[in-house]
Amino acid sequence: MNRYLKLLHLEVARFWKLYLSLFAITLLMQGSGIYYESGKYVSSVQDKMGPAIDTYGKYAAANGVVSFLDILSSANLWFLAPIALSIGALSLYIFFIWYREWTGKNMFIYRLLMLPTERRNMYLAKLSAILLFVLGLVSFQILILPLLQSLYQSVIDPVLRGDAESMMTIVQSHSLLRILIPSNFTEFVLWYGGGAVFVIVLFTAILLERSYRLKGIVAGLIYIGIAILLMAAPYLITNRDNYDYLYPSELFTIEFVIAILIGAMSLLISFILINKKISV
Amino acid sequence: MQAGEGGAELKFNSRDPVYLQVVRHFKEEIATGRLEKGQVIPSRREIAGKLKINPNTAQKAYKEMEEQGLIVTEGNSPSRITTDEHILSLIRNELITDAVEAFVQSIAKIQVPVDELLAIVKNKVESTYNETTKEEGQA
Amino acid sequence: MIELKSVRKKYGRRKVLQDVTFTADKGKITCLIGINGVGKSTVLKAIMGLTPIDSGSILIDGKPVGKHIYEHIAYVPDNITMPPNMSVGDSIQFMKDFYASWNDERAEEMLEFFKLKRVDRIAELSKGNTAKLNLLHGVSLDVDYVLMDEPFSGIDIFSREQIASVFTSKLVEDRGVIITTHEINDIEHLIDEVVLLDNGAVKLQFNCEDMRMEEGKSVMDVMREVYHG
Structure with a gap:
């Protein structure tokens, strides 16, 4: 393993715990948001049902069906907050990844600068770590989208739902996802x-x-x-x-x-x- | 690396070369019989650790002792005290002469009559010897 | 040989190094003594390429500072150079991973001698043990030169003794060692060469044994003359 990769591994290992908690927070918040909004939709449907509209089928025929994107937009705050948090955390980390080497009692910068390798390897390790963290979070977002969709499907009765949108459609129709996932x-x-x-x-x-x-x-x-x-x-x-x-x-x-x-x-x-x- | 190992603690003074003090230490050990002729002595490394000096100084001291014929080192085997009786007897003489010379130099300024001086010296030396034997007996 | 010629350095307007010229040989323990100021540490950092100098030159065995020197020269600063949440064992593994000159056998030997536990986190080590681990990181490299910044300051007497014993052992044999100190007493008999720094300039360099032999002066005597004379 060459020294650049070792340094990159070290950078990833040092951020790992925080990184995993970003994953966890994202999954948890977006999951709860979708679950909550889906549930809310179902109860609002049930509220509106009466003697005339006594089945989901009749309701859907009268009021139209709901889509995952609809739920996504009503859960927008739940959905965007962890993304904003991740962007914020990574933005701070751009600075922290350097300054932590100088601060406190440890003087890791001494060791890093004294490694018998080109110093640019340390620079490149830090740079690629940041880029990897960004791409990793975006990949995670792509990965959990189908999961969120299944969650929505499990809460809302098929009769109330429209045809399932493709991931492509979901991403393309969402103002932020469109940019995050080109x-x-x-x-x-x-x-x-x-x-x-x-x-x-x-x-x-x-x-x-x-x-x-x-x-x-x-x-x-x-x-x-x-x-x-x-x-x-x-x-x-x-x-x-x-x-x-x-x-x-x-x-x-x-x-x-x-x-x-x-x-x-x-x-x-x-x-x-x-x-x-x-x-x- | 050997901390807290027992053995003769050598107190160095800081105004004489350390390596010469080490050589002198060995001469005293030989003169008093604590080191016998032909006896294997610690390696340079061991003595550096024991006397808490740096290995270069130990090396220099051993080189000096080799040059003076105090110790002999053959090939890779450990250094030994010389078996040359002539050199061994010289050591004792040298130590005595050195000490007496230093003493005479400082006492000469006071101009004490020889007989009086000898009596004082005899007295002092005897009581010092007695004390040392007592201390050794207790320990 | 480590050679410094007319090294100068300013921090802002403060002249930290004014004219530092001295040499440190392989196989000798050279002690940088200064009673005040930050000049001593700065000299070591400059040799290691950890801080740029304004003028002058620094050569290590005839070569300027660069990445290749870090396999030939080790630096033990006055604080540990590993992240506090690393364990003792991890820090050793880190050194092993990066340095071809790492001597694992020696590291094991020192680990045992210093009674350090691999599982302990660096942040939880006592001051003395931190200093010992710091020393272990530097001395376990099979390098020609070792630079140490105040290895005896601020630690308990037993740790001091253990650390001092490193200087009398094979761990420093045949190497060039530069140490800094503001207090000569403990190590007067350990060192070969002395470089006296005052206000960022070298006042005097001498060999301790020669000084004792030729002038009958201890290092302390010379210091008194230079700093108060």
């Missing part, structure tokens, strides 16, 4: 590549701070500002009046190239900082 490769690259570049830029800012401390914070903020400005530049330029309009695909290509350049530049700066400038 339907084509271009979108995947767009969202996750963009996300990765964003993490890389943040890492660069963190390493600037770790290398130059107070001055580094300023440098880091300026660096993030420049990166955002560069990404926004094509829009800012093309949005002016009397300016040649760019086709979306052209705009996409330009953005793609800029993102690649920012990412490469940030990696280069990070490797130089971690090799020459970083301080314990």
Whole structure:
């Protein structure tokens, strides 16, 4: 096993407990949300039933059927809260994954910097750990969607339900899932590549701070500002009046190239900082 | 690594070279008969641990003792006290001469008459010897 | 040989190292003594490439600091370098995983000598035991040089004795050792070379035995002259 993989394994192992609890919270909250809203729907149907409408069949004929997506949208808060929590936790972890090495009584940064391997391996281990955690959570979400759907099916009588939607339809019709789970490769690259570049830029800012401390914070903020400005530049330029309009695909290509350049530049700066400038 | 092992605790002074103090320690052990001729002595490593000095100093002390002919090391076998009677007798003489010289040097400043001095020395030495035997008896 | 030439370093406006030039040989215990300031630790960190220097040069056996040196030189800082929730055994496994120069037999030997338990979590170790494990991590590497930052400070007398015995054992034999201290008393007879630091500059480097032989002065005597003279 090479040293990069060992370091990656270590990063995963150190986050494992927290990570599993994110899984657990997601499953628990989304499960309860679907279960609760499904149950609520069934009781509201029963409330509305009377002498005229005395079967689910008659109710469904009169009021239409319910879909998983309907329940999903009424359970929106239950559904989105754990996702927001996970995003929040991972965002914090982008910083924590570095700063914890310096803080407290342990000085693991000494050991990490003294490992007989390229220091970029430590950087890459941390970066891939973050990306893996993101992808892992998204995969988990995909994995439990059918589970949530079965839960909905077990609570609500088939007569009240419409035809079961395909996973594809569910994902495509949900405002957040549509972004989290891209339907084509271009979108995947767009969202996750963009996300990765964003993490890389943040890492660069963190390493600037770790290398130059107070001055580094300023440098880091300026660096993030420049990166955002560069990404926004094509829009800012093309949005002016009397300016040649760019086709979306052209705009996409330009953005793609800029993102690649920012990412490469940030990696280069990070490797130089971690090799020459970083301080314990 | 050997902590708290018994044996003669050697108190070093910090103004004389440590390796020479080690050599002197061995000479005293030989002169008093605690180390006999031909006896195997601890390895450099063991003595470093025992005397709490660094292995380089032990090495230097052993080298010095080899050069002075105090100990002999043949090939890979452990070092031994020399069997050369001439050298052994020289050690005793050297220790006595050294001590007396140091004593004479400091006493010379006071200009005590020789007879008076000898009497005082005799008295003092006898009582010191008695005390040491008593202490050893108790222990 | 570890060679420092005119090493300078500033933290902000504070000049921590002004002009540090000295050498430390293989097979010798060199002691960096300074009565105040952070200069001593900074020197060790600079040698290990853990903090950049502003000017000057640091060579280890003629080569500049880089990843290859970490199999040849080990550093024992004044605090443990492993995450607190790791167990003693895990930390040893970590070292074994990453360092080709790790000597497992020696680690076992020290583990037993120090009476450390593999299952204990680092966070739960006493101060003395933490220092011992820290030392174990550094000394169990088959390296040419070992750097130790204040290995005797802030620990109980028995741990001190055990740690001191490492210096008289084969564990340091044939290696170059640099240790820092602000208190020479305990180790005066253990060290070969002394480098006196004052306000971030080297005032004097000398060999202890030569100093005793030629001038009849103890390390303390020389320190008194340099710092108060």
